[in-house]
Amino acid sequence: MHAPFKGPVPLPREIAPGVFWIGGCLTQKFKGREYHGYNAAFIVTGSEASLLVETGHPKDFPAVEDHIRKVMARPGVAPLKHIFITHQETPHSGGLGRVLDKYPGLDIWGDVSDYHLAFPQHAHLLHFMQEGDSIDLGDRKFVAVEPVVRDLRTTWWGFDDKTRTLFPGDGFAYSHYHWDGHCGLVAEEATSLDLADVSAVFAERALYWTTMVDMNLYVDRLVEVMKALDVQVVAPTHGLPVTDLPRTFPKIKDGLLAGDGAYDTTVQDGTKAVVDEYAPRA
Amino acid sequence: MARIEGGTAALGGGAAASGLITEVVEGKVYALRSLLTLDGRVSAYPGPTRGYSVSNSYLLREPDGAAILDTGYAANEQQVIAQIGSLISKDTPVTIFPLRINEFMSVGNAMAICRDFNVVEAFSPTPDPIKIWINFASIDPATGEPEYLNFKSTRITGLIRHELGRSGKRFIEMFQTPIRLINTTWIWDEETRTLFTSDSFTQVSCDNPNGPWIIDAYDPSDERLSAAFMQSFLLNTRYWWIEGARTETLRRGVEAVFKRYPIETIAPGYGAILRGRALVEQQFGVLDDILRRMDRTRTKAYYVSRDLVR
Numbered sequence: 001m002h003a004p005f006k007g008p009v010p011l012p013r014e015i016a017p018g019v020f021w022i023g024g025c026l027t028q029k030f031k032g033r034e035y036h037g038y039n040a041a042f043i044v045t046g047s048e049a050s051l052l053v054e055t056g057h058p059k060d061f062p063a064v065e066d067h068i069r070k071v072m073a074r075p076g077v078a079p080l081k082h083i084f085i086t087h088q089e090t091p092h093s094g095g096l097g098r099v100l101d102k103y104p105g106l107d108i109w110g111d112v113s114d115y116h117l118a119f120p121q122h123a124h125l126l127h128f129m130q131e132g133d134s135i136d137l138g139d140r141k142f143v144a145v146e147p148v149v150r151d152l153r154t155t156w157w158g159f160d161d162k163t164r165t166l167f168p169g170d171g172f173a174y175s176h177y178h179w180d181g182h183c184g185l186v187a188e189e190a191t192s193l194d195l196a197d198v199s200a201v202f203a204e205r206a207l208y209w210t211t212m213v214d215m216n217l218y219v220d221r222l223v224e225v226m227k228a229l230d231v232q233v234v235a236p237t238h239g240l241p242v243t244d245l246p247r248t249f250p251k252i253k254d255g256l257l258a259g260d261g262a263y264d265t266t267v268q269d270g271t272k273a274v275v276d277e278y279a280p281r282a
Numbered sequence: 283m284a285r286i287e288g289g290t291a292a293l294g295g296g297a298a299a300s301g302l303i304t305e306v307v308e309g310k311v312y313a314l315r316s317l318l319t320l321d322g323r324v325s326a327y328p329g330p331t332r333g334y335s336v337s338n339s340y341l342l343r344e345p346d347g348a349a350i351l352d353t354g355y356a357a358n359e360q361q362v363i364a365q366i367g368s369l370i371s372k373d374t375p376v377t378i379f380p381l382r383i384n385e386f387m388s389v390g391n392a393m394a395i396c397r398d399f400n401v402v403e404a405f406s407p408t409p410d411p412i413k414i415w416i417n418f419a420s421i422d423p424a425t426g427e428p429e430y431l432n433f434k435s436t437r438i439t440g441l442i443r444h445e446l447g448r449s450g451k452r453f454i455e456m457f458q459t460p461i462r463l464i465n466t467t468w469i470w471d472e473e474t475r476t477l478f479t480s481d482s483f484t485q486v487s488c489d490n491p492n493g494p495w496i497i498d499a500y501d502p503s504d505e506r507l508s509a510a511f512m513q514s515f516l517l518n519t520r521y522w523w524i525e526g527a528r529t530e531t532l533r534r535g536v537e538a539v540f541k542r543y544p545i546e547t548i549a550p551g552y553g554a555i556l557r558g559r560a561l562v563e564q565q566f567g568v569l570d571d572i573l574r575r576m577d578r579t580r581t582k583a584y585y586v587s588r589d590l591v592r
Contacts (some may be wrong), residue, residue, distance in 0.1 A: 007315070026410065027313060027409065027410065028308065028409075029409050056465065057414075058414065058415060058416070058417050058418055059410075059414035059415075059417075061420075088325055088383045088385070089384045089385065089464070090383075090389065090415065091384055092386065094418055095418075097417075097418050097419065097420075098391070098418065098420050101420045102420075111325075112323075113322075113323045113324060113325040114323070114325050114355075114386060114387075116323060116357065117318075117355035117356070117357045117358075117386065117387075117390070117556075118355055118356055118357070118386035118390055119356065119418075120356065120357040120417075131588075146587070146588065147588055150588065152325055152463070152464075152520070153518070153520065153522060153588070154325045155324065155588070156588075178538065190331075202553055206464065206465070208462055208463070208464070209463060209523045209527075212523065212524075212527045212528045212529070212531065212532070213523050213526070213527045213583060214526065214527075214578070214583045215526070217583060217584060217585040218585060220585070221585045
């Protein structure tokens, strides 16, 4: 049972054996409040090799670099040999070139579309994965799995078969309360976090399509995938990690469903201004 | 010197560039094209699509200022820099507009453009300084942040009207797009009646690397302009989710844009430019029809798996 306490807790933080949370937050202003959303990366350390999941937002690279160095300096940690990226948006993959400047020759895995255009100097390191393909880290495998909630069509989610940790990229995306010390906490420690509220904030900002569809369809599939994989820990790129699924997953599901209809109340949207001007008046 | 096609303006300067510049509106709007080989590795197109497309950055020019809409992929840096250099001088005040702040196509060459030209301002929907979104290269901590990143950042909220140059005659309007996957901006150029649509209306690729990259008229025999083609393109790229979604909301937004602006040219971020009022009306009509049919009141929604091809 996690005791309620306030952060921030500094990263890197080990959220499951051999799974380290690194990266930084980005401010999201919404309805007069200052929320934070993570742009996290993770390191999975195997007996033979370690793997970096995501590369962090461009602004966070000094922190990401520092966090990688600290994890790699731990006794017995295998050398960093691989990068897995969930998709091509820059908060997920923008640090790729900088990571490779520091750690040349790492193999890059995922759906690696576009990276030959964004980082042409590293095109020879790119490896396309299909669902079920895995990266061998020695005593654990990192597997490409079905991306139920995705942000680009090229998205893959990742899965560590040793700790049964799911890396869902933009899935499980929600903000947290910077003002209440949530930075660096796992979801169960952030007791004041209203997951429905912060999921809607993130959907409005970054997962617009989830406000337009019947998310029950995607939540139902998410439940099936989670069950099939026997997921124990969730390590999202933007949300706080989830380490107690029976306790937190119901709230996550409510949050995913809370975005429905959010668009019509959006105040930042320029097209709403356009619509208001030309929409038939009641 | 970058080659110019589609116009008669005499343009000077610039280094060698293999890519072409398309003069969309004489002296006013230029498409900076970079060829894309569609071999299954370009996320903007359905995986099975083969042939060629182009990524389009645009340069809007006035005697005393310029705007650059999207900066292109880093793989084309030298070409893009040469293209810009052939159109404006190093000291021309430049405003940049990454239409999708978190995509490489929009921001890939932003640093290089800031380095080589006089960038004074940038617009995006993000509340952060835009400089934190564009730097993908390593910075030597000893030298710190380069001075050329000290441009003004302006956040796009609502609908913003902005003057290009200082003549009092050239205005653009920018706003969040009515149909989008991620944060995306459309820009309306009032004088040239051009709507810059980022990742919308991008479906027209070609078998030939030489295009044509401008289509001037609606040809009913051109299947790339058809409803069936656009629908398949949408479902297999960024809009896998629209079947059975609340697309009437999207439709209202698209319709409002179409009614507000007398669009004569659709200038997309990828693929052929669509020019002429009849073609614009046809393309907006096709999109409207797709969104009408896809709405949850007419189409049953279902879970769409990643690689479902429709």
